[in-house]
Amino acid sequence: MARELWKGNEAIAEAAIKAGCRFFFGYPITPQNEIPEYMSLRLPQEGGCFLQAESEVAAINMVYGAAGAGARVMTSSSSPGISLKQEGISYIAGAELPCVVVNIVRGGPGLGGIQPAQSDYFQATKGGGHGDYHLVVLAPDSIQEAVNLVQEAFDIADAYRNPVMILGDGMIGQMMEPVEFVGVPKRQLPEKTWATTGLRGRENHNIINSLFIDPAVCETHNQRLFKKYAEIEKNEIKVEEYNLEGAEIVFAAYGTVSRIVKNAIKALEKEGIKAGLIRPITLWPFPKANFLKAADMPSVKAFMSVEMSMGQMVEDVELSVKGKKPVYFYGRTGGMIPTPKAIVEEAKKILGGAK
Amino acid sequence: MAVVFEKTKGLTEKPTHYCPGCTHGIIHRLVAESLEELGLLDKAVGVAPVGCAVFAYDYFSCDMQEAAHGRAPACATGIKRVHPDSAVFTYQGDGDLASIGAAEIVHAAMRGEKVTTIFVNNAIYGMTGGQMAPTTLVGQKATTAPLGRDENHCGMPLRISEMLATIPKAVFVERVSVHDVPNILKAKKAIKKAFEIQMKGLGFTIVEVLSTCPTNWGKTPVEALKWLKENMVPYYPVQNFRTPEEVK
Ligand SMILES: Cc1ncc(C[n+]2csc(CCOP(=O)(O)OP(=O)(O)O)c2C)c(N)n1
Ligand code: SF4
Ligand SMILES: [Mg+2]
Numbered sequence: 001m002a003r004e005l006w007k008g009n010e011a012i013a014e015a016a017i018k019a020g021c022r023f024f025f026g027y028p029i030t031p032q033n034e035i036p037e038y039m040s041l042r043l044p045q046e047g048g049c050f051l052q053a054e055s056e057v058a059a060i061n062m063v064y065g066a067a068g069a070g071a072r073v074m075t076s077s078s079s080p081g082i083s084l085k086q087e088g089i090s091y092i093a094g095a096e097l098p099c100v101v102v103n104i105v106r107g108g109p110g111l112g113g114i115q116p117a118q119s120d121y122f123q124a125t126k127g128g129g130h131g132d133y134h135l136v137v138l139a140p141d142s143i144q145e146a147v148n149l150v151q152e153a154f155d156i157a158d159a160y161r162n163p164v165m166i167l168g169d170g171m172i173g174q175m176m177e178p179v180e181f182v183g184v185p186k187r188q189l190p191e192k193t194w195a196t197t198g199l200r201g202r203e204n205h206n207i208i209n210s211l212f213i214d215p216a217v218c219e220t221h222n223q224r225l226f227k228k229y230a231e232i233e234k235n236e237i238k239v240e241e242y243n244l245e246g247a248e249i250v251f252a253a254y255g256t257v258s259r260i261v262k263n264a265i266k267a268l269e270k271e272g273i274k275a276g277l278i279r280p281i282t283l284w285p286f287p288k289a290n291f292l293k294a295a296d297m298p299s300v301k302a303f304m305s306v307e308m309s310m311g312q313m314v315e316d317v318e319l320s321v322k323g324k325k326p327v328y329f330y331g332r333t334g335g336m337i338p339t340p341k342a343i344v345e346e347a348k349k350i351l352g353g354a355k
Numbered sequence: 356m357a358v359v360f361e362k363t364k365g366l367t368e369k370p371t372h373y374c375p376g377c378t379h380g381i382i383h384r385l386v387a388e389s390l391e392e393l394g395l396l397d398k399a400v401g402v403a404p405v406g407c408a409v410f411a412y413d414y415f416s417c418d419m420q421e422a423a424h425g426r427a428p429a430c431a432t433g434i435k436r437v438h439p440d441s442a443v444f445t446y447q448g449d450g451d452l453a454s455i456g457a458a459e460i461v462h463a464a465m466r467g468e469k470v471t472t473i474f475v476n477n478a479i480y481g482m483t484g485g486q487m488a489p490t491t492l493v494g495q496k497a498t499t500a501p502l503g504r505d506e507n508h509c510g511m512p513l514r515i516s517e518m519l520a521t522i523p524k525a526v527f528v529e530r531v532s533v534h535d536v537p538n539i540l541k542a543k544k545a546i547k548k549a550f551e552i553q554m555k556g557l558g559f560t561i562v563e564v565l566s567t568c569p570t571n572w573g574k575t576p577v578e579a580l581k582w583l584k585e586n587m588v589p590y591y592p593v594q595n596f597r598t599p600e601e602v603k
Pocket of ligand 2: 407477482567569
């Protein structure tokens with residue numbers, strides 16, 4: 001297939017359909033409206049079902065029902081809507097249902113704004129809803145990568161019976177880029193023998209549930225979930241290392257910010273300063289080992305996390321670096337976007353101070 | 356020896372956790388018998404609520420999901436849209452359906468979701484220990500209305516069947532009671548009819564069942580049945596509110 005120009009939100013929706021997603025439940029919110037709009041036209045053409053729910057609360061519980069019934073299902077929203085979905089996401093994680101949730105992040109807190117932001121990092125990676133659980137969180141830096149990750153997200157969800165979140169900032173949703181819908185390698189997936197399809201000749205009834213009233217059983221359930229999370233941490237980390245060789249400063253950035261940082265790295269190079277980047281593609285599981293390894297490089301004097309937030313991922317960078325090198329932060333928030341120039345200046349300040 | 360009564364295959368062997376004299380058990384049986392008699396057990400998927408019936412997934416022998424508080428109609432929507440030929444039902448209390456889940460039930464009805472809701476109205480939050488529900492009667496005592504419900508402070512009890520009957524796609528709406536045998540038989544008939552209408556694909560169906568909570572009403576099981584009849588039935592009339600022309 002040739003490269004075509006696609007708007008991010010629509011590309012994400014088409015990628016989901018190509019991955020076999022046939023059910024979508026959502027509620028309008030900017031800047032992700034093109035996803036439900038696209039789905040409302042395309043899913044019926046594919047024999048699927050799009051429903052506009054009465055709220056994000058209802059939408060995520062429709063996802064629960066459909067995922068529990070064995071379907072490939074997706075929902076999308078933006079920050080305030082994702083907050084409402086947290087109840088359902090916690091139940092979905094507890095009941096171990098596979099589904100994909102897209103968050104095209106906008107500025108917060110509260111109603112915040114409608115411009116791109118990365119201030120939902122904590123909510124996405126540290127739980128978000130109640131209880132001990134993890135989503136797999138995938139953060140694309142381009143529309144092409146978004147398209148690939150969305151397709152893989154459904155396989156990851158099915159492989160582990162776990163919800164997967166696509167965390168895209170507003171730019172990923174709104175900009176247009178050339179895209180090729182290349183097929184992502186399909187995984188060997190277990191059959192959904194647990195789904196509530198109606199017995200249809202099966203002897204024992206299937207139950208989709210997150211209630212474990214006996215504390216000992218509830219603890220065992222949690223321990224089992226964490227064994228699964230350990231498997232995911234072992235198998236599913238995705239990360240890009242860029243220009244690390246001989247770097248004095250290592251940036252940490254994800255999503256579209258990483259592209260701005262790459263420009264800053266080129267500008268620094270012109271001034272004779274070697275800088276590199278570690279770009280987590282999976283925000284959970286977080287590529288801790290890559291940061292630790294970089295911290296042990298003699299050339300590296302400092303780390304700097306650059307985010308469209310007041311400083312969220314920087315905490316994971318600090319934890320990963322284990323105090324071996326100083327970790328700095330630079331961010332813009334509320335829909336403001338860091339410039340390469342500002343990043344260069346911050347980096348020079350740090351390196352000047354670190355001498 | 357002739358068999359006079361047999362336990363329905365729609366229920367599992369698991370002993371229920373309901374208090375002695377609670378009518379949740381009767382309602383479970385009516386739902387399970389209806390599914391069995393209509394030959395629907397093999398393609399039924401039920402959704403349990405948050406409330407005293409939270410463990411209903413262990414008691415019904417068909418496939419079951421357990422939903423978040425009030426969200427059963429949304430879950431049922433997801434299930435039915437994936438398996439349109441299945442018989443999907445929600446089993447919800449009055450706190451679950453009429454309070455926290457008010458939006459979900461109204462919109463499931465508005466869309467005409469082809470599911471059946473069994474709405475167990477006992478005018479109280481049973482599971483959490485007897486707090487006021489939106490359906491608690493004026494003057495009725497609850498742990499959060501210790502002097503009785505004051506309509507000037509927290510309004511009048513919500514009549515869900517009457518409200519849903521104004522929604523065109525809520526094609527079958529009936530309120531029944533289980534306080535004596537004739538009413539139990541009528542309740543069974545209504546539940547069966549609701550499932551039949553669901554399987555005909557005509558729209559959303561709901562049966563509101565007036566039910567007792569002897570424990571939180573502070574009454575013996577027999578007193579509770581009498582209290583239901585004398586206090587709930589006058590405010591919540593037992594009647595059919597809508598039946599589709601096709602099945603009249
Ligand atoms: C989000 C949420 N809020 C509150 C609760 C606590 N809670 C559990 S059961 C219940 C009330 C159930 O009452 P009802 O629906 O009338 O069912 P009954 O027990 O009377 O059958 C409440 C408030 C909960 N589990 N989840
Ligand atoms: S608390 Fe009330 S509703 Fe719940 S099982 Fe006991 S009697 Fe029934
Ligand atoms: Mg109740």
